[in-house]
Amino acid sequence: MTPWLMAGLLFTPLAWAVLTLFPAFRLGRVLTRLGILAQFLVAAGLWMTVAQDGGFYYPLGGWKAPLGIELRVDGLAVTFVVLTAVVACACGWHAGDYLSPETGRHRYFWPLFWFLWAGLNGVWLGADLFNLYVGLELISLCSVGLVALAGNVGALRAAIRYLLAALLGSLAYLLGVALIYGQFGSLSLAGIQALVASAESFPGAGVGLFIMILGLALKTALFPLHGWLPPAHGIAKSPVSALLSALVVKASFYIAARLWLALGEELGSFVLAQAVGVAGALAVILGSWLAFCQSRLKQVVAYSSVAQIGYLFLLFPLTFGVPDSVVQLAQQGIALQVISHALAKAAMFLAAGNLILSVGSNRVEALAGVSRFLPFSLFSFALAGVSLMGLPPSGGFTAKWLLLQASLASGQWWWLAVLLLGGLLSAAYVFRIYRASFVESRGQDQFYHPPRVLEAIPMMLALMSLCLGFVSEPVLAVMSLPFEEGG
Amino acid sequence: MGRLTLVTAGMVFSGVFAGLAWAVWTIAEAPVPVSLPTLVSENLQAAGVEHPVTAVLLNFRSYDTLLEIAVLVIAGIAGISMSRTRSLEDPGLRTSDSLLYALERWFFPVMMLFAGYLLWAGSDRPGGAFQAGSVLAATAVLMRLGGVPMDFLRPGVMLRLGLTVGFSVFLVVALASALDGDVFLQYPEVITKPLIVLIETGLTLSIAMVLLALFVAAPIDPAEELEEGGAE
Amino acid sequence: MSVSLLYAFAGVALCAMGGLGFTVLEHLLRKLLAFNLMGSGVFLVLVGLAQHRGVPDPVPQAMVLTGIVVTIAATALAVVLMRRYYHLSGQTGLVVCEERKEPME
Numbered sequence A: 001m002t003p004w005l006m007a008g009l010l011f012t013p014l015a016w017a018v019l020t021l022f023p024a025f026r027l028g029r030v031l032t033r034l035g036i037l038a039q040f041l042v043a044a045g046l047w048m049t050v051a052q053d054g055g056f057y058y059p060l061g062g063w064k065a066p067l068g069i070e071l072r073v074d075g076l077a078v079t080f081v082v083l084t085a086v087v088a089c090a091c092g093w094h095a096g097d098y099l100s101p102e103t104g105r106h107r108y109f110w111p112l113f114w115f116l117w118a119g120l121n122g123v124w125l126g127a128d129l130f131n132l133y134v135g136l137e138l139i140s141l142c143s144v145g146l147v148a149l150a151g152n153v154g155a156l157r158a159a160i161r162y163l164l165a166a167l168l169g170s171l172a173y174l175l176g177v178a179l180i181y182g183q184f185g186s187l188s189l190a191g192i193q194a195l196v197a198s199a200e201s202f203p204g205a206g207v208g209l210f211i212m213i214l215g216l217a218l219k220t221a222l223f224p225l226h227g228w229l230p231p232a233h234g235i236a237k238s239p240v241s242a243l244l245s246a247l248v249v250k251a252s253f254y255i256a257a258r259l260w261l262a263l264g265e266e267l268g269s270f271v272l273a274q275a276v277g278v279a280g281a282l283a284v285i286l287g288s289w290l291a292f293c294q295s296r297l298k299q300v301v302a303y304s305s306v307a308q309i310g311y312l313f314l315l316f317p318l319t320f321g322v323p324d325s326v327v328q329l330a331q332q333g334i335a336l337q338v339i340s341h342a343l344a345k346a347a348m349f350l351a352a353g354n355l356i357l358s359v360g361s362n363r364v365e366a367l368a369g370v371s372r373f374l375p376f377s378l379f380s381f382a383l384a385g386v387s388l389m390g391l392p393p394s395g396g397f398t399a400k401w402l403l404l405q406a407s408l409a410s411g412q413w414w415w416l417a418v419l420l421l422g423g424l425l426s427a428a429y430v431f432r433i434y435r436a437s438f439v440e441s442r443g444q445d446q447f448y449h450p451p452r453v454l455e456a457i458p459m460m461l462a463l464m465s466l467c468l469g470f471v472s473e474p475v476l477a478v479m480s481l482p483f484e485e486g487g
Numbered sequence B: 001m002g003r004l005t006l007v008t009a010g011m012v013f014s015g016v017f018a019g020l021a022w023a024v025w026t027i028a029e030a031p032v033p034v035s036l037p038t039l040v041s042e043n044l045q046a047a048g049v050e051h052p053v054t055a056v057l058l059n060f061r062s063y064d065t066l067l068e069i070a071v072l073v074i075a076g077i078a079g080i081s082m083s084r085t086r087s088l089e090d091p092g093l094r095t096s097d098s099l100l101y102a103l104e105r106w107f108f109p110v111m112m113l114f115a116g117y118l119l120w121a122g123s124d125r126p127g128g129a130f131q132a133g134s135v136l137a138a139t140a141v142l143m144r145l146g147g148v149p150m151d152f153l154r155p156g157v158m159l160r161l162g163l164t165v166g167f168s169v170f171l172v173v174a175l176a177s178a179l180d181g182d183v184f185l186q187y188p189e190v191i192t193k194p195l196i197v198l199i200e201t202g203l204t205l206s207i208a209m210v211l212l213a214l215f216v217a218a219p220i221d222p223a224e225e226l227e228e229g230g231a232e
Numbered sequence C: 001m002s003v004s005l006l007y008a009f010a011g012v013a014l015c016a017m018g019g020l021g022f023t024v025l026e027h028l029l030r031k032l033l034a035f036n037l038m039g040s041g042v043f044l045v046l047v048g049l050a051q052h053r054g055v056p057d058p059v060p061q062a063m064v065l066t067g068i069v070v071t072i073a074a075t076a077l078a079v080v081l082m083r084r085y086y087h088l089s090g091q092t093g094l095v096v097c098e099e100r101k102e103p104m105e
Helices: A002-019 A025-053 A075-098 A104-125 A129-148 A153-184 A189-196 A203-220 A229-235 A238-267 A270-293 A297-312 A324-359 A375-389 A395-409 A414-438 A452-467 A472-479 B003-029 B036-047 B052-060 B062-082 B098-121 B129-145 B157-179 B192-216 C003-024 C028-050 C058-089 C095-104
Strands: A056-059 A070-073
Touching: A002 A025, A002 A104, A002 B062, A002 B157, A025 A075, A025 A104, A025 A472, A070 A075, A070 A104, A070 A189, A075 A104, A075 A238, A075 A324, A075 A452, A075 A472, A104 A129, A104 A238, A104 B062, A129 A153, A129 A229, A129 A238, A129 B062, A129 C058, A153 A189, A153 A203, A153 A229, A153 B003, A153 C003, A153 C028, A153 C058, A189 A238, A203 A238, A203 A270, A203 B003, A229 A238, A229 A297, A238 A297, A238 A324, A270 A297, A270 A414, A297 A324, A297 A395, A297 A414, A324 A375, A324 A395, A324 A452, A324 A472, A375 A395, A375 A414, A375 A452, A395 A414, A395 A452, B003 C003, B003 C028, B036 B052, B036 C058, B052 B062, B052 B192, B052 C058, B062 B157, B062 B192, B062 C058, B098 B129, B098 B192, B129 B192, B129 C058, B157 B192, B192 C058, C003 C028, C028 C058
Parallel strands: none
Antiparallel strands: A056 A070
């Protein structure tokens, strides 16, 4: 069963990318929806297999690492595969009704969407440093192509800026890979981890790890390297923004986190860990403040991504030089934060797209009066906001609770201030949108009503993010499943 | 760009140079614990081709190559999505230079032959799909500049087939190997070499096609669309 | 010190030069060229460092080939994007245009 699931997981998105390149938009939509269903089932099947039997390594081409490329199928990886399936499912379905079939360019959304999905799955499962580089580049080029699909000068400018930042980040990562390969002669992350633990010190490889994390931080838009994110995520079509904010930035973070958890203890340093944490803390505070100041709705959501990404980087200080139980706590908190942010941010961007569609303007003030005409989408937006603020019972609350415990247990109480202040500031920008939409409008009473399905999808995502707090126990249990060699 | 910024940036990157050079120096002094070259040469018998680089590219690390071709196809798709015209051809790129035209008639067969040779050579000496594809693309670029009409560049089924043929062949082989009961991308032992040659041929065509499509993808249509909700 | 190691140091120098160009240059094509210079530097480090003991190593060679293809794809896409951007806006840089274009949006 497992070989079939793996083949399905890797093969379906690539095959669908080729298939959907040929037909026009509408037929591509039908094909994509069939593929989405298949892919969803495969992801769920793999999750259940791993939940039952534990993780395993999958040697591609039958060649074991370090000669060949192995995929690491463990609890964390399959959880992210399922998360990707859920979010991509929602965004793909939404895009089918949201994008106009009359614009010829939009047909290219489908192949790019499928390639993006394939790249994301590749990154979650990747355990080979160079293979992760290729996966990262695949994701970057897809995302840039998707941003540029919007077609106007602003989108092109954002796409070029995004492309340049992404390329620079990947190149820095590759330089780090070159140094690590020079030091250890291997590309398999597990193999290097075993070598690193053998008591010697590797200052050169430490430089390599630093450069890799720097490059990945640029690709994840960690403050102050975030300049490319708001224009790109703000100007792309809403389903594209949702995909980019929910999943694409997480891919580079995921690699940085895996590298840090495997090699950070030996190759990293206390100063590096704290510096990354401080950058994350600044991102939380300044990102939320900038989100509060934006005049355009999608820019608010985009800057909110910058802020939420900041939380993720607290992983670095909270897992350096602390007992294993704290590492476990921090790891679980961050993973939950990734999941709940992915669901909430996708819901928020899709709902924002509906609101923009309905009032015909992307400015926050133009939302005046929309609360009477489009309460459903507005409600989804607010529910997603609850998770971002970290109120119970949302997944965001559980995540921040775990992080709070981890920072207390590791004696790094200063991160508490960030967690609390960040929650308050995110409440500020979410309520600002809410306030703007409850203002009784001065004249406009003509609103376009988007189709029901467009309104239902963000609501489902927002509800999932809200209810994540209830089901966090089983999710966390699968994520931290023991890893069985060769299983 | 102020002088101060320039000096600061210069100093920062001198520091980067020093740091990296130090890292390279320390790494070069330490012994390497894993030796992949030995592993590669031990397993070369089973790889189906004699040239180690080709064996790594198309057998040991074939997943990388599959994704690499996907990256090329993505660039091609994103490139042709930029130009919303019936033909990808940019009239501004066409020259009618008789000297170029005459040279082309000599070059064209030689370059095709050379591309074929590179493809064939890939199995036991330097060469392979990418080199052959680039030569093929260069030939096509010369033809394009010489004003030879290339109807297959119209964004229709032909162009898309050309873009994806190599990728599709690779993918079908990968799937067939998975259906055969083995893992994804494991070639059956008896026909490893023919499969690799088949993949390489498809890749050559696709690589040439993507490079050519990106070369000629000209932004002709000036019409632009407003941002979402930008029409106020 | 072997010749391969010299390549690795040359690669480091190219990386630093490319990085400098990438940050200080404003014209988009120049930025792209600087990026390519950095790319070549990284590839030199990759091969030079791995082979500095004189044993040829096919793995980094294959990685560099893959890396070159990826870089070419990205460069070509960047050029297409930049041409279209120039075609629509008449701009060759990212910074200048924002000041000029902002009022029109």
